Amino acid sequence: MTNKEFVQYTQELENFYGQKLNDTEKNVWYESLKFMTIERFNYIIAEIYKINKFMPKLSEIIDMHKQIPYTQATQQKEVKGHCEKCGDTGYIIYTKLVEGKPYQYATVCDCGRQNRYDGRTIQDEKHRSDFYVPTIDEIGLDVKSNKPTKKQVYDSMTKLKNSEIMPESIKDIIRREFIKMKE
Ligand SMILES: [Zn+2]
Numbered sequence: 001m002t003n004k005e006f007v008q009y010t011q012e013l014e015n016f017y018g019q020k021l022n023d024t025e026k027n028v029w030y031e032s033l034k035f036m037t038i039e040r041f042n043y044i045i046a047e048i049y050k051i052n053k054f055m056p057k058l059s060e061i062i063d064m065h066k067q068i069p070y071t072q073a074t075q076q077k078e079v080k081g082h083c084e085k086c087g088d089t090g091y092i093i094y095t096k097l098v099e100g101k102p103y104q105y106a107t108v109c110d111c112g113r114q115n116r117y118d119g120r121t122i123q124d125e126k127h128r129s130d131f132y133v134p135t136i137d138e139i140g141l142d143v144k145s146n147k148p149t150k151k152q153v154y155d156s157m158t159k160l161k162n163s164e165i166m167p168e169s170i171k172d173i174i175r176r177e178f179i180k181m182k183e
Contacts, residue, residue, distance in 0.1 A: 001033075001034060001036060001037060001038040001041055002038075003030055003034075005038045005041075006029075006030050006033065006034065006041070007026070008093075008106070009038070009041060009042060009045060009106075010026065010029065012045070012106075013045060013048075013055070013056075014055075016049065016131055017052075017054060017055040019054075019055040025058075028058065029058050029061075032058060032062065033058075033061065033062075036065065038091075039089070039090075039114075040065070042091075042106075043068075044061060044064050044065050044068070045061075047064055047068065048060070048061065048064060049119060049129065049131060050119075083109060083111040083113065084144065084145045085109050085110075085111065085136070085143045085144065085145060086109035086111060086113065086143075087145075088113065089109075089113070089114075090108065090109050090111070090113030090114030091106050091107065091108060091109060091114060092106070092107050092108075092109050092136055092141070092143055093105070093106055093107075094106075094107060094139075094141060094143075106133065107133060107134050107135065107136050107139055107141065108133050108134070108135045108136070109135075109136060109143075110135055110136055110137055118132040118133070119131040119132055120132055
């Protein structure tokens with residue numbers, strides 16, 4: 001998984017348990033966990049949510065990874081055909097404004113590649129929680145493709161074009177791409 005993916009999913013953990021990792025911890029965690037795919041990490045975390053009452057330790061995450069065989073872990077179903085919406089990952093990343101600041105969230109695609117985690121349906125009462133991963137349908141996202149929209153690209157290019165820290169040579173490249181896009 002990439003550092004960006006790691007940060008995003010760890011943020012979910014932090015929010016869920018109401019406890020933050022410091023930067024050093026985050027670095028150590030990432031170095032130790034980056035060998036996992038994001039799907040695997042997500043699966044391990046979903047298991048942690050079911051079992052841990054408190055923020056897990058790094059060793060608990062690694063133990064969980066060792067305990068759960070890969071074959072069982074993959075909830076990914078055989079789905080035929082290519083899914084434009086999630087790019088065959090089963091997940092869709094979207095941005096939501098919270099108090100004016102954009103935050104990235106993950107949601108489950110409706111193509112059926114991934115089962116969503118739902119803490120409300122857990123049998124054991126002490127592990128039950130209100131935490132669940134919504135499907136795109138529940139959020140009302142109208143996703144055609146999990147690629148940035150033309151407007152998103154346009155907006156970020158505009159931002160870069162006007163950035164003061166960007167070297168002129170790179171701005172030139174952006175300007176050229178920008179013109180191509182508008183055509
Ligand atoms: Zn999909």
